[in-house]
Amino acid sequence: MPDSYTDQTVVALEFQAVSKSFVAGRRTVSALRNVSLALPKGTVAGLVGPDGAGKTTLMRLAAGLLLPDSGRVAVFGFDSGTQAEQLRGLTGYMPQRFGLYEDLSVAENLNLYADLHGIGREERQQRFQDLTRMTDLAPFSARLAGRLSGGMKQKLGLACTLLSRPQLLLLDEPSVGVDPVSRRELWSIIDQQVKTSGTTVLLSTAYLDEAERCMEVMLLDEGELLDHGSPDAFRRKVQGHCYRITHPGLSNRDLQNRLSGQPGITDAVIQGEAVRVVCDSEDAVNAALSRADNGKTRIETIAPRLEDAFIELLNKRRAPIRQADRITEPSAPAADEEIIRVDGVDRWFGDFQAVKKLSFTVRRGEVFGLLGANGAGKTTTFRMLCGLLPASSGQLRVAGVDLRKAAAKARARIGYMSQKFSLYSNLSVSQNLAFFSSVYGLSNARRDDRIQWALQQFELEASKDANSGDLSLGYKQRLAMACALMHEPEILFLDEPTSGVDPLARREFWNRTNRLAATGVTVLVTTHFMEEAEYCDRLVIMAEGDILTAGTPAEIKRQARTPSLPDPTMEDAFIQLIQAKRP
Incomplete structure (x- = not known):
């Protein structure tokens, strides 16, 4: 994503020492703790973190749907607590389930959102044409939203969100449950909005390959902003610690399980015909495979990914996989039965x-x-x-x-x-x-x-x-x-x-x-x-x-x-x- 559409002089979204808690039964849950961030106009930012990290709470605070317990949230300088109406006029928010009415048609959903945003009859027809063409939904205007595929629901939810031409677009895990083709189509629409309208985009995602496409990435965990920066900055944190491991005598599944949870090994996942490992050094791999190795292990240094840095940072805050959870003996091949x-x-x-x-x-x-x-x-x-x-x-x-x-x-x-x-x-x-x-x-x-x-x-x-x-x-x-x-x-x-x-x-x-x-x-x-x-x-x-x-x-x-x-x-x-x- 090019940087030429950003305007560093205009801050689209700002959090100043924001905290937010909720009462659940007899417990008080701290969803966000002292979070500060600033997104320049035209930025595409990714919000990542484990389940329960506070991503949705942050999104709702940015949209003005929640108010902070302490601190300040501002959109283009408008305070969410005292200037809510101006703030909402600048933002478009698509929740995780797309916010659609499944018993209404595509056209009826668009008309409902146009009514909610006070868009006039003449203006909305041109917007409908532009958005349905952009999302390839024009042939399906009479179809009920509940009968659309997951990818088509995603695109309809985005079209409804874009009706008001928001300057700040907030997308809460927009690609959950949709296939890779639909995800690529979503990114094509986002790219177009940024290039043609200078839209600022903040999206939360469970797909770290999506976050790689962002200009800025923010990592939340247990309500705290652990780190933020460009994908390149995150990748540099694990440079020289990522390896591709193969062994002719072990299946990928057995090799992964021998490596997982061993001292010095942060992560081991199957990738293609090998196992991708994040670890302190090659010595950690050799020590884990010493009994099965006989000099057959092949270890290659590879370029890091954002996901490698994500796992490395989070595993420093968590206990490693228990040894009892690992398969220590090679699994038998699938029977012919x-x-x-x-x-x-x-x-x-x-x-x-x-x-x-x-x-x-x-x-x-x-x-x-x-x-x-x-x-x-x-x-x-x-x-x-x-x-x-x-x-x-x-x-x-x-x-x-x-x-x-x-x-x-x-x-x-x-x-x-x-x-x-x-x-x-x-x-x-x-x-x-x-x-x-x-x-x-x-x-x-x-x-x-x-x-x-x-x-x-x-x-x-x-x-x-x-x-x-x-x-x-x-x-x-x-x-x-x-x-x-x-x-x-x-x-x-x-x-x-x-x-x-x-x-x-x-x-x-x-x-x-x-x-x-x-x-x-x-x-x-x-x-x-x-x-x-x-x-x-x-x-x-x-x-x-x-x-x-x-x-x-x-x-x-x-x-x-x-x-x-x-x-x-x-x-x-x-x-x-x-x-x-x-x-």
Whole structure:
């Protein structure tokens, strides 16, 4: 993003020693503590941090929806406490769920927001034309917002926010739950607004590759502003500490688990056909692999990423992964036993075909990925495999059971973690665990044992009496996974389980998932994080109910290799395949 649109002499957003607290039950929660920042006009700034860091509170304070307990918030010099009307006229705020009315059409949502902003009839028609053209929503003006894909909802939410031509655009995790193609389209719109209107943009994001595109990045944790600066400034903090590790005798999953949590090693994640490590020095890697090495380890120094610095800074404030959480022995390769078979499956909703002649198999102990753009049919496929939705035609077999004949029998052998985590927000953590135990037929001593196991294994003991609706997103994720595992299923279905959670929570989640796979549990997962696809043994990419391609991550990336892109990422391959499918 070029710097030429900034104006250092005009401060678009300023926080001066801002603090904000909330009362939750008998506790007082400090959401922000003494935060000071200043964004020049025309800046595109990224706000990053773990779940519960205070990002949404900061956004709402900037939008004038909340007032600080102490300190001062100003937008273009207007104080949020004494000049709220002027401040709101300068800002546009898009909340995490896009702020849409799902039972209204695209056009009706736009008209409603135009009414709220007092935009006249003549002016709004030109704005509607400009915005629907920019967002490619013109052909869908009569469609209900609730029937749009996630990417289209995102673009409609942004169009509604841009109606008033805000000078400060506040986007609270705008790309949660949308695919990489939609994220790129979002950034194209943001770039256009900055270039043509000099708009100042502050967006919070769980995607650190998005934050790389910003001019300024601010890292929040537990209400404190830990650090801020350009992405380059963050990367320089870990220069010379990032490595690419390969070992011919170990799978990437085994190599990652041998390295994770070892002394001197801050981070270890699968990346392509290697493991990316942030550590003190090569000596830390050699010490971790001494028993399995025999001189076979290959270590290369690589350029740092913003995410490397993010993990390094946060891990200094947190305990490392416990040794008990690591897999110390190589996991057995996936058995040849076929545990899931999908053969020629169709699914119709009225005259709309959501899934078209779908066919694939999954072996016991595999981590199998279903990828695709929003609306590709992934969730419909999951629901059919879980016995929650019948196929219109074709055959589905799960754990040797024909779902047409014995769906209930199959359901007893699977766990399902949905996109929204399916928790009961007005029940406590313990009550949710007890409820799901009962649903799965557990009782008496076994139920009590499994509840204790979940509280201990997922580190929920301290939160056991808290309502699940009050938990941070990362802790909701932990609880949802624990609920799905109460009956020790053979197969675990994970439908976008890391959507919206921060990189630390995603690492913790995959650490648990890899341990399950190592014990022989079969895992099916959908995700919009393309780097997470690297954890899969095999995967399929879907579009409009069809399979575009299938294979290992390495095989799929090879399809996108070109002379100008000799080492494509999974995201490169995904976008290339999806765009080739579109007319």
